[in-house]
Amino acid sequence: MFRFLIKRLLLASTTLVAISIVTFLLFFAVPSSPAWVMCGRNCSPERIAQVEQSLGLDQPITKQYTDFVQGIFVGRTIDDAGTIRECEAPCLGYSFRSKEPVTDTITRSLPITVSIVGGAMVIFLTVGVGLGMLAALKKGTVFDRVAIGASVGFASTQTYTLGGVLLLVLVYSTGLLPNPHYTPITENPLDWASGMLLPWITLGLINSAMYARLSRAQMIETLQEDFVRTARAKGLSPGVVNRRHALRAAITPIVTIAGVDLGAYLGGVVITESVFSLNGIGREAAQAVTDLNLPIVMATVLLAAFFIVTMNIIVDMLYAVIDPRVRLG
Amino acid sequence: MTTSTSPAEVTVDPDAYLQVRDLKVQFPTEDGLVRAVDGVTFSVRRGQTLGIVGESGSGKSVTSMSILGLHNPARTKISGEISIGGTNIVGMKEEQIQRLRGKDVAMIFQDPLSALHPYYKVGVQIAEAYKVHHPKASKKEAMTRAVDMLDRVGIPEPQRRANQYPHEFSGGMRQRAMIAMALVNDPALLIADEPTTALDVTVQAQILELLEDLQEEFHSAIIMITHDLGVISQVADDVLVMYGGRPVETGSVEQIMKRPQHPYTWGLLASVPSLHGDAGADLVPIKGNPPSLINLPTGCAFNPRCRYAGTNGNLSFTERPELRSAGEAGHMLACHLSAENRQRIYAEDIAHAGVAQ
Numbered sequence: 001m002f003r004f005l006i007k008r009l010l011l012a013s014t015t016l017v018a019i020s021i022v023t024f025l026l027f028f029a030v031p032s033s034p035a036w037v038m039c040g041r042n043c044s045p046e047r048i049a050q051v052e053q054s055l056g057l058d059q060p061i062t063k064q065y066t067d068f069v070q071g072i073f074v075g076r077t078i079d080d081a082g083t084i085r086e087c088e089a090p091c092l093g094y095s096f097r098s099k100e101p102v103t104d105t106i107t108r109s110l111p112i113t114v115s116i117v118g119g120a121m122v123i124f125l126t127v128g129v130g131l132g133m134l135a136a137l138k139k140g141t142v143f144d145r146v147a148i149g150a151s152v153g154f155a156s157t158q159t160y161t162l163g164g165v166l167l168l169v170l171v172y173s174t175g176l177l178p179n180p181h182y183t184p185i186t187e188n189p190l191d192w193a194s195g196m197l198l199p200w201i202t203l204g205l206i207n208s209a210m211y212a213r214l215s216r217a218q219m220i221e222t223l224q225e226d227f228v229r230t231a232r233a234k235g236l237s238p239g240v241v242n243r244r245h246a247l248r249a250a251i252t253p254i255v256t257i258a259g260v261d262l263g264a265y266l267g268g269v270v271i272t273e274s275v276f277s278l279n280g281i282g283r284e285a286a287q288a289v290t291d292l293n294l295p296i297v298m299a300t301v302l303l304a305a306f307f308i309v310t311m312n313i314i315v316d317m318l319y320a321v322i323d324p325r326v327r328l329g
Numbered sequence: 330m331t332t333s334t335s336p337a338e339v340t341v342d343p344d345a346y347l348q349v350r351d352l353k354v355q356f357p358t359e360d361g362l363v364r365a366v367d368g369v370t371f372s373v374r375r376g377q378t379l380g381i382v383g384e385s386g387s388g389k390s391v392t393s394m395s396i397l398g399l400h401n402p403a404r405t406k407i408s409g410e411i412s413i414g415g416t417n418i419v420g421m422k423e424e425q426i427q428r429l430r431g432k433d434v435a436m437i438f439q440d441p442l443s444a445l446h447p448y449y450k451v452g453v454q455i456a457e458a459y460k461v462h463h464p465k466a467s468k469k470e471a472m473t474r475a476v477d478m479l480d481r482v483g484i485p486e487p488q489r490r491a492n493q494y495p496h497e498f499s500g501g502m503r504q505r506a507m508i509a510m511a512l513v514n515d516p517a518l519l520i521a522d523e524p525t526t527a528l529d530v531t532v533q534a535q536i537l538e539l540l541e542d543l544q545e546e547f548h549s550a551i552i553m554i555t556h557d558l559g560v561i562s563q564v565a566d567d568v569l570v571m572y573g574g575r576p577v578e579t580g581s582v583e584q585i586m587k588r589p590q591h592p593y594t595w596g597l598l599a600s601v602p603s604l605h606g607d608a609g610a611d612l613v614p615i616k617g618n619p620p621s622l623i624n625l626p627t628g629c630a631f632n633p634r635c636r637y638a639g640t641n642g643n644l645s646f647t648e649r650p651e652l653r654s655a656g657e658a659g660h661m662l663a664c665h666l667s668a669e670n671r672q673r674i675y676a677e678d679i680a681h682a683g684v685a686q
Binding site: 225231232233234236238240245248249322 | 424432494
C-alpha cells in the first residue's frame with residue numbers, strides 16, 4: 001500500500017509538471033497576445049510593449065515558467081510597471097485583467113463548483129444508481145421499460161436545454177424557485193441549498209440517466225454470476241441475495257466511474273455554471289481562455305488536472321478496499 | 330400400427346427421499362418454446378448415488394436446478410412432481426422452497442472459483458449458509474461450525490483458511506470449501522453438478538473420494554451430474570442417461586457400464602479412453618452436435634447422429650421411442666432397435682472401444 005502510494009504520487013506529480021509545461025507552451029503558441037486583447041484594436045506598438053512588460057510577457061518563456069513554479073513553492077515578487085507586489089507561496093500570480101491574486105479567484109469560485117457537483121452527485125448516485133438497480137431486478141417489467149426509456153430521454157438531453165427549460169418553468173414563469181445563486185453554506189445553509197437546487201437537478205438528472213443505465217447493465221450481469229446462484233441455493237431470501245451478494249459486486253465499477261467523474265467535475269462544470277450564471281471554476285477558466293488571461297488559465301488547468309489525478313489514486317485505493325482480489329503494488 | 334406407445338413404466342421407489350415424476354421444464358422464448366426437460370422420472374434413496382449423464386443441453390443441469398426450485402417462475406413452466414422428503418415442491422411458494430434450499434437439499438457447483446463470492450471470506454460464506462437455517466445461532470457459533478466443516482472436508486489449518494478469500498485457495502481446496510458449505514446443514518440430498526470438471530485429474534479423484542466418505546458419514550442421497558462416465562463408474566449406484574431433455578436409458582451402474590443398450594450410451598462409452606484396453610485403439614466420438622431443444626428432430630431425437638437409425642423400418646424418423654424394459658429388472662431403454670440387433674451391434678462394434686471394454 002505504501003509503495004503503491006509513493007509510486008502513484010510520483011507519477012501524479014510528473015503528470016502535473018508535464019501538463020503545466022504543455023499549457024504554458026500552448027499559450028505562447030497562440031498567434032495573439034494578452035496585450036492586444038487588453039489594449040484594444042487601435043493600440044500603438046509602444047503601448048503594447050508597455051503592457052507586455054507590465055505583465056512580465058517580455059521575459060523569455062523559460063524565465064516566465066520558472067518564475068511561475070517558484071511562485072507556487074516559495075512565493076515571488078512581481079514588478080507590475082513600477083508597482084511591486086509581494087506574492088506569497090502558493091503564488092499563482094495575478095489576474096492580467098482584474099489584478100486580483102489568482103488564489104483569491106480560486107478560493108472564491110471553487111466552493112461554487114464544489115457545491116454544484118456535490119449536490120448533483122448525491123442526486124445521481126441515489127436516483128440514478130437506485131433506479132438502475134431496481135430496473136435490473138425488475139427486468140422486463142413496465143417499471144424497467146419506463147425507467148430505461150426515461151433515462152434514454154434524459155441522457156440525450158443537453159444541460160443547456162434541460163437547464164433552460166427548468167429555469168423558464170420554475171423560476172421565470174412560476175417563481176417556485178429563486179434565481180440560482182450562491183450563498184456560502186456556512187452563512188445560510190437553507191439559502192445555499194435553494195440557490196443550488198436547479199443546477200443540482202439539471203446536472204443530477206442528466207447524469208442519473210447515464211448512471212441508471214450503467215447500474216442496470218452491471219446488476220443484470222452480476223445477477224447471472226454463479227456466486228449469486230450459490231447464494232440462492234443456500235436458501236437466502238431474495239433481498240439478502242440481491243443486497244449482500246449481487247449489489248456488493250455490481251457496485252464496484254460504479255464507484256470507480258463515479259470517482260473519476262467527480263475528479264473531472266470538480267475541475268469545473270462550464271455549461272452548468274454558465275446556464276445558471278454561477279461563477280464557478282469552469283466559468284472562470286472559460287472566461288480566462290477568451291481573455292488570454294494566462295495566470296488564471298494555468299491555475300484552473302492545473303487544478304482540474306490535480307483533481308483528476310487525485311481522484312484516480314483514491315479510486316484505485318478504494319478498489320483494493322472493496323475487492324480483496326486487487327492487490328496494490 | 331402395432332407398436333405400443335404406452336407411457337413410461339418407470340417405477341418410482343415410494344420410500345425414496347427424492348421422487349421425481351414426469352418432470353417437464355419449459356422456457357418460453359421469442360424463438361419458441363425450449364423444452365429443456367421433457368418428461369423425466371427417477372428417485373434417489375438416502376445413502377444412494379444417482380448419476381445423471383449427458384452432453385451439454387441434455388437437460389441434466391436444468392433438472393437439478395428445478396429440484397432446488399431455482400428457476401424463475403415468471404419465465405419457466407414446470408409440471409410433474411418433485412417430492413423431497415414427502416413434500417412436492419412444484420408450484421410451492423418461493424418462501425417455502427427457501428426453507429428447503431441449503432438445508433434439506435444442497436448443491437455443489439461446477440466451478441468453485443466463480444461459485445464462491447469473490448469479496449467474502451470463505452469462513453464467512455459457510456457461516457452464512459449455516460446461519461440462514463439456524464437463525465438462533467450466534468455469529469461465533471456459525472463461524473465455529475464453518476471452521477469445523479472445513480476441517481471435516483480435509484482442509485488443513487481450517488482456522489486460518491476460514492479467514493482467507495476464495496482466490497487464495499487452490500482449485501481443489503476451493504471445491505472442498507464448496508462441499509463444506511453444501512454440507513454445513515446436514516442436507517439429506519446433495520446435488521453435485523459437474524463437481525470435478527474444473528479440477529485437475531489428480532484432484533478429481535480426491536474430491537470424489539471425499540464425497541463418498543461424506544456420504545457414508547451423513548447418509549445423504551447424492552445426484553451426481555456429469556458428462557464423464559469415469560466419474561459415474563466410480564461413484565454412482567444408478568445411472569440416468571439423458572438426451573435432448575429426455576431419459577434414453579436408465580439402470581444400475583453395472584447395467585449401464587457393462588451392458589449398455591442405447592446407441593447414445595455406446596457413443597458416450599466409446600469416446601472415453603480406457604486404461605485397460607489397447608492404447609493404440611482410436612476413440613470413437615459421437616458425430617454431430619446436440620439437438621436444439623426448441624426444434625427437436627421428429628421421431629427419435631438422436632436419429633440424425635445415430636449410426637443405426639432406420640434399421641427398424643421408418644420408426645426412428647416418425648415415432649418417439651418411449652422408455653421400456655431392456656430385459657433385466659430396473660434396466661430401461663428408449664430405442665427402436667430390436668433386442669437381437671442391439672446385442673449383435675454391441676458385440677460387433679462397441680464392446681472393444683474406449684471404456685466400454
